[in-house]
Amino acid sequence: MRRFFRDRFDAWLDRRLPPVPGLVLNHRSIFIFPGREGLVFAVVLILTFVAAVNYQNSLGHVLAFFLLALGHLAIHQTYRNLSGLSLRLGHAQPVFVGEAAEFPIILESDSGRDYRSLALGFGGREEAWTDVLPGSASVLRLPLPARRRGYLRPERVYLATYYPLGILRAWSWLAFEGYCLVYPKPLPPPETPGRGAGAESTAGRQEQLGSEDYAGMDRHQPGESLRRVDWKAFARERGMHNKRFIEPNGSLQELDFEAFTGVDTELRLSFLCYLVLKAESEGMRYALRLPGEAIPSGLGAGHRERCLRALALFGKEAGGHA
Amino acid sequence: MLESLTRPGLLPLLLFSQLIVSAPHLWRLPAWLSGLSLAALLWRYLAERRRLPMAGPWLGGLLALLALGGVFYEFRTIAGREAGVALLVLMSCLKVLELRKRRDAVLLVNLGYFLIGTNFLFSQTMAMATYMLAALWVNTLSQIALNRLDACAQPRELARSAGRLVLLSLPYVLVLFVLFPRLPGPLWRMPDSGGRAVTGMSDTMTPGDVSALSQNDNIAFRVRFEGENPPRGELYWRGLVLAAYDGLTWSAGYTPLRGVPKTELDGGETRHYRIALEPGRYRWLYALDVPAEAAPGTRLRGDYQLLLERPLNDRLNYPMSSLKGYRIGLELTDVARLRFLALPKGDGNSRARIWAQAEFAAAGSPEGFVQRVLRHVHDSPFYYTLNPPILGEAQIDDFWFNQRRGFCEHYAGSFVYLMRAAGVPARVVVGYQGGEANPYGNYLIVRQSDAHAWTEVWLEGQGWKRIDPTSAIAASRVESRLERRFSGLDPLFDPASFGEAAVPDAWADLALYWDSLNSRWNTWVVSFDAERQAEALSNLGLPNWSGAELGYVLAVLLALVLAVGGVLLLREQRALDTIARTFLHLERRLARRGFVRETHEPPAEFLARVARARPAQAEALVAIARLYTTLRYRNSSKPLLLQRELRRQVARLSI
Numbered sequence: 010m011r012r013f014f015r016d017r018f019d020a021w022l023d024r025r026l027p028p029v030p031g032l033v034l035n036h037r038s039i040f041i042f043p044g045r046e047g048l049v050f051a052v053v054l055i056l057t058f059v060a061a062v063n064y065q066n067s068l069g070h071v072l073a074f075f076l077l078a079l080g081h082l083a084i085h086q087t088y089r090n091l092s093g094l095s096l097r098l099g100h101a102q103p104v105f106v107g108e109a110a111e112f113p114i115i116l117e118s119d120s121g122r123d124y125r126s127l128a129l130g131f132g133g134r135e136e137a138w139t140d141v142l143p144g145s146a147s148v149l150r151l152p153l154p155a156r157r158r159g160y161l162r163p164e165r166v167y168l169a170t171y172y173p174l175g176i177l178r179a180w181s182w183l184a185f186e187g188y189c190l191v192y193p194k195p196l197p198p199p200e201t202p203g204r205g206a207g208a209e210s211t212a213g214r215q216e217q218l219g220s221e222d223y224a225g226m227d228r229h230q231p232g233e234s235l236r237r238v239d240w241k242a243f244a245r246e247r248g249m250h251n252k253r254f255i256e257p258n259g260s261l262q263e264l265d266f267e268a269f270t271g272v273d274t275e276l277r278l279s280f281l282c283y284l285v286l287k288a289e290s291e292g293m294r295y296a297l298r299l300p301g302e303a304i305p306s307g308l309g310a311g312h313r314e315r316c317l318r319a320l321a322l323f324g325k326e327a328g329g330h331a
Numbered sequence: 332m333l334e335s336l337t338r339p340g341l342l343p344l345l346l347f348s349q350l351i352v353s354a355p356h357l358w359r360l361p362a363w364l365s366g367l368s369l370a371a372l373l374w375r376y377l378a379e380r381r382r383l384p385m386a387g388p389w390l391g392g393l394l395a396l397l398a399l400g401g402v403f404y405e406f407r408t409i410a411g412r413e414a415g416v417a418l419l420v421l422m423s424c425l426k427v428l429e430l431r432k433r434r435d436a437v438l439l440v441n442l443g444y445f446l447i448g449t450n451f452l453f454s455q456t457m458a459m460a461t462y463m464l465a466a467l468w469v470n471t472l473s474q475i476a477l478n479r480l481d482a483c484a485q486p487r488e489l490a491r492s493a494g495r496l497v498l499l500s501l502p503y504v505l506v507l508f509v510l511f512p513r514l515p516g517p518l519w520r521m522p523d524s525g526g527r528a529v530t531g532m533s534d535t536m537t538p539g540d541v542s543a544l545s546q547n548d549n550i551a552f553r554v555r556f557e558g559e560n561p562p563r564g565e566l567y568w569r570g571l572v573l574a575a576y577d578g579l580t581w582s583a584g585y586t587p588l589r590g591v592p593k594t595e596l597d598g599g600e601t602r603h604y605r606i607a608l609e610p611g612r613y614r615w616l617y618a619l620d621v622p623a624e625a626a627p628g629t630r631l632r633g634d635y636q637l638l639l640e641r642p643l644n645d646r647l648n649y650p651m652s653s654l655k656g657y658r659i660g661l662e663l664t665d666v667a668r669l670r671f672l673a674l675p676k677g678d679g680n681s682r683a684r685i686w687a688q689a690e691f692a693a694a695g696s697p698e699g700f701v702q703r704v705l706r707h708v709h710d711s712p713f714y715y716t717l718n719p720p721i722l723g724e725a726q727i728d729d730f731w732f733n734q735r736r737g738f739c740e741h742y743a744g745s746f747v748y749l750m751r752a753a754g755v756p757a758r759v760v761v762g763y764q765g766g767e768a769n770p771y772g773n774y775l776i777v778r779q780s781d782a783h784a785w786t787e788v789w790l791e792g793q794g795w796k797r798i799d800p801t802s803a804i805a806a807s808r809v810e811s812r813l814e815r816r817f818s819g820l821d822p823l824f825d826p827a828s829f830g831e832a833a834v835p836d837a838w839a840d841l842a843l844y845w846d847s848l849n850s851r852w853n854t855w856v857v858s859f860d861a862e863r864q865a866e867a868l869s870n871l872g873l874p875n876w877s878g879a880e881l882g883y884v885l886a887v888l889l890a891l892v893l894a895v896g897g898v899l900l901l902r903e904q905r906a907l908d909t910i911a912r913t914f915l916h917l918e919r920r921l922a923r924r925g926f927v928r929e930t931h932e933p934p935a936e937f938l939a940r941v942a943r944a945r946p947a948q949a950e951a952l953v954a955i956a957r958l959y960t961t962l963r964y965r966n967s968s969k970p971l972l973l974q975r976e977l978r979r980q981v982a983r984l985s986i
Contacts, residue, residue: 074507078500
């Protein structure tokens with residue numbers, strides 16, 4: 010029964026407040042209702058009034074009227090403490106499965122007013138608090154556990170305020186367009202890393218990338234370390250090239266999805282993820298081959314991200330909103 | 332909700348606010364109970380400063396029990412107004428000892444509002460109202476701080492937002508005060524308080540009673556006459572009639588439940604006026620000598636006393652009328668004659684009795700006797716003093732022949748004694764004499780210090796005649812401290828000064844002005860009831876709405892206020908939407924040229940990026956960015972103008 014109503018409410022909410030990249034709060038998106046402390050306040054108001062009538066006390070009446078006025082003003086003031094507030098979802102840094110994705114919510118005063126004591130969180134929780142002052146944006150990072158690889162879409166963001174008196178709650182449920190990229194959880198493959206089934210050293214080419222012996226030039230890829238750039242050649246306007254060195258222990262690694270036979274897809278992706286990270290930290294060039302996609306060998310942050318992204322989205326629909 | 336109470340300054344503020352709202356109560360409570368409350372506040376403060384540990388629950392419970400016992404010990408009850416409020420104050424002060432969570436703070440703040448209200452049960456003066464307005468502000472302030480992330484870190488802004496809330500609510504309060512239907516009477520009877528000290532007149536007269544009041548400048552009541560004020564010499568405010576004397580004290584004695592003969596009231600010319608009594612506990616009412624009708628809730632007795640049927644515990648405001656010239660009690664029954672001639676047996680005042688009889692014989696008639704005694708008072712060294720010597724066993728003899736120094740009750744009591752000793756029926760009347768005219772308010776102020784005792788003597792064919800023996804004292808023998816009052820403003824000792832208002836000095840003038848404010852306050856605020864409400868409505872030119880109609884009007888007004896607030900917010904929203912639309916239009920145009928705004932890119936940064944790529948339009952783009960920022964993020968005084976300017980510049984941009 011409760012579930013039925015909650016589903017109905019969610020459906021209604023989806024129609025009323027569809028996912029957007031950002032929005033300015035207005036009467037369509039703000040709800041307001043007295044909270045538990047409002048009840049306490051109302052009891053005090055009624056007691057004061059009854060006492061004033063019973064003792065025919067004029068200033069007692071004045072106090073009761075004052076409390077009524079406060080309650081009435083609080084409706085307006087609490088509503089105002091959300092209305093005209095602009096929120097948008099910032100770029101969420103990719104995470105690995107098992108970590109918590111952090112969605113940055115950027116809050117700005119669109120009306121030029123101060124906004125006080127705003128609570129934000131997923132799933133109706135008041136996880137983070139902030140003030141928003143005109144002229145500067147506040148960023149709150151809301152954590153959401155990343156359970157599966159791929160695109161993690163944020164849940165509806167709950168935004169609430171009780172300011173100024175705590176007797177009323179104004180709130181909203183905001184759906185943001187956007188995502189956080191979730192990479193597979195890195196897991197070491199059972200065989201010795203580096204010589205395992207997935208990481209085959211390229212036959213015939215015994216050279217390993219290192220910084221010991223110069224072995225020629227490669228075209229510089231954006232994102233690669235600048236330490237290996239041949240600056241002299243660059244200065245002679247021959248283009249940007251990396252000096253290639255041969256490292257005695259190093260080898261070019263070919264990371265292949267098909268190499269792990271008899272292993273579940275997700276686990277294979279986890280192994281590959283681990284190997285990508287390992288190769289990157291060891292400074293070895295690596296290439297990644299997935300069914301339907303092959304990433305030529307490379308090294309550096311850009312290459313790493315390209316590989317991890319391919320792992321994260323493997324078998325998922327291409328999409329997501331740039 | 333914000334749970335923590337460790338936010339900057341929050342706890343000290345909560346304690347301060349508790350102190351402010353309970354201070355008037357603590358002033359009133361027995362010192363040791365106030366001390367207990369203050370100690371609790373101080374303890375919690377020191378615990379916050381880490382100078383003391385938090386009080387454990389057992390200590391809190393023990394103190395609560397102690398407070399409960401203390402209230403019972405001091406008030407002999409824990410119900411009733413005084414005891415109940417005392418208990419509430421103590422408990423809320425002790426509550427701070429276990430102030431840890433938001434829940435406790437919420438309870439404290441809400442109790443604070445209620446405590447402010449209970450103060451009004453004891454005092455409704457302008458000063459108290461002003462103080463309580465400040466207390467409301469402080470309490471609202473701590474409620475806001477409780478809901479602020481930074482609590483009291485920005486005290487000015489906090490104070491301002493609380494002040495704004497209080498000020499905004501004042502118009503509401505004003506409208507509600509005038510229009511809210513006043514419900515009649517108590518909803519239920521509260522247990523009687525008892526134990527409250529009452530200043531004012533007692534129902535008996537012992538030497539020293541009235542003179543004690545003469546030091547008391549508190550206002551007894553205010554009177555507003557329809558038309559001219561009566562001459563000062565006629566301002567005798569009749570209270571009680573005292574007929575029985577036991578050698579020390581005059582009291583009412585046995586009074587038969589007889590009403591005033593209708594014939595005495597008929598046809599006489601009357602004065603109409605309204606008396607506003609200060610709050611107190613009353614068993615009888617006052618009226619100008621002599622009342623022509625019974626005040627509400629009273630019976631007009633045969634001796635023209637207005638005895639209340641039930642004691643009243645409040646401020647009273649009643650219309651009255653009095654007879655201008657009167658002849659009362661023309662017929663005196665034998666029983667009554669005996670009552671008004673009765674003297675205590677063996678009281679030792681034999682000298683006075685003999686003197687009275689001798690004087691009566693010399694005078695030959697009751698009228699002549701009265702004149703002879705008054706002449707005697709005037710010519711002999713009788714003094715009018717606030718500090719009369721203590722009288723011996725035979726009070727009348729000692730006063731009349733030895734001391735000759737006294738206050739009005741000595742003169743009135745002795746005079747009645749002498750009359751009775753000579754066979755002339757007489758009685759003591761206590762009440763007030765005089766009244767200060769306030770030029771700022773066209774009303775008279777009667778103070779406790781105007782308390783007075785005079786006499787009535789029954790004369791054949793004339794009935795009861797008022798004789799004030801005190802006024803016979805020679806002005807030169809009025810003690811200097813009293814002289815100022817009595818020679819300048821009071822006609823008692825110099826009838827020639829009737830009607831001559833003394834020229835008030837600046838200070839007295841200010842005092843009168845202040846009192847007129849108080850009087851207006853009392854009339855229009857403190858005793859604002861259904862009757863006053865009808866008067867106020869007609870003064871404002873509004874129809875005489877009934878309670879239900881008033882309710883509807885109020886409901887409509889409140890809804891209207893909400894609606895107006897809503898419309899203002901919507902207008903603001905619409906303006907923001909206009910700006911957003913303009914910017915969206917610009918974004919679409921730029922997108923066609925290949926400049927797409929990233930989701931995380933603020934508008935101003937985006938425009939700056941475009942400006943770098945298109946230096947030719949840089950100036951225009953920067954101008955647009957500046958306008959946009961001003962409109963969105965700063966409170967502009969001319970938003971509409973700037974909006975139009977933004978639209979114009981976006982339209983003109985060629986890219």
